[in-house]
Amino acid sequence: MIIGGIAVIARGVPRQTIDIDATVWGESLTLEPLLEALARHHLVPRITDAIEFAREHHILLLEHRPSGTPVDVGLAWLPFERQALERASIVDFGGVPARVATPEDLIIYKAVAWRDRDRADIERLLVLYGPQVDLRRIRSLVREFAQALDEPQRVEEFEALVARALGPARHE
Numbered sequence: 001m002i003i004g005g006i007a008v009i010a011r012g013v014p015r016q017t018i019d020i021d022a023t024v025w026g027e028s029l030t031l032e033p034l035l036e037a038l039a040r041h042h043l044v045p046r047i048t049d050a051i052e053f054a055r056e057h058h059i060l061l062l063e064h065r066p067s068g069t070p071v072d073v074g075l076a077w078l079p080f081e082r083q084a085l086e087r088a089s090i091v092d093f094g095g096v097p098a099r100v101a102t103p104e105d106l107i108i109y110k111a112v113a114w115r116d117r118d119r120a121d122i123e124r125l126l127v128l129y130g131p132q133v134d135l136r137r138i139r140s141l142v143r144e145f146a147q148a149l150d151e152p153q154r155v156e157e158f159e160a161l162v163a164r165a166l167g168p169a170r171h172e
Contacts, residue, residue, distance in 0.1 A: 001088040002100045003074070003109050005117075010091045010100045013124045015117075019070040025085055026058060026075030035060070038073075042066050080108065080141055103129040104138060111142045111158055112149075119161060126165035135162070 002010065004021025024034075031051045038044075038060075046063040047053060054060045060073040076085060084105040091100040101109065103125050110118040110125075126133070139158075146154040 001085050002098050003084075003106065004072075005121075006093070006098075007100045007106055008110075008121045008125065010093045010098060011103050011106060011125065012128055013121065015121070015124075019072060020064075021072045021074070023074035023076045023081060023085070025082065026077045029075060031055070031060070038062065043071055046070065080105075084109070104133040107133065107138055108141050108145075111138075111154070112145050114151075114154060119157075122158075123161050123165045126162060130166045 001024075002020070002022050004019070005015060005017025006020050008015060009017070031054055035045065035051070042065045043062045044065050045051075046061050050060060050062070054075060058075040058077065060075070062071040062073060063069065064071055074081075076082065084101050087102050087105060088099045089102065090097050093100070107122050107125050110122045142158050143155055146152055146158075
């Protein structure tokens, strides 16, 4: 499933990105055969200890050799990620069908990453999809992740984004 900036673009938010972020279900995944399969599509490790790094950090750092494009493949293992993979849908992205996270799940992924760009993406996704997303589910997961990350202030900051994007009426 495509996540990150490309997914945000595929869901209709204009922005720029220089990499591709994807995720695969990591439970029982053997990394060596995965790397071999990806190499057939010119996706090769961009660091020397890619497998050990992936085992430790749950992410494969790759590069599409012909274009030089960085590609990060997350190894999903959380229940939220399993649900996001199941909920993803096919989006026609410039003539290429791609399995992309839903706007709702992208908001949650972005709330976990929480960089400036992620917060801007959250706000723009909420403006575009606010009436269609399950804000109760999003809030619940943002609270869980904020607690797990020991960053309780993130909940208040997220609520400020929601209020800015949707106005006080939908914010409640």
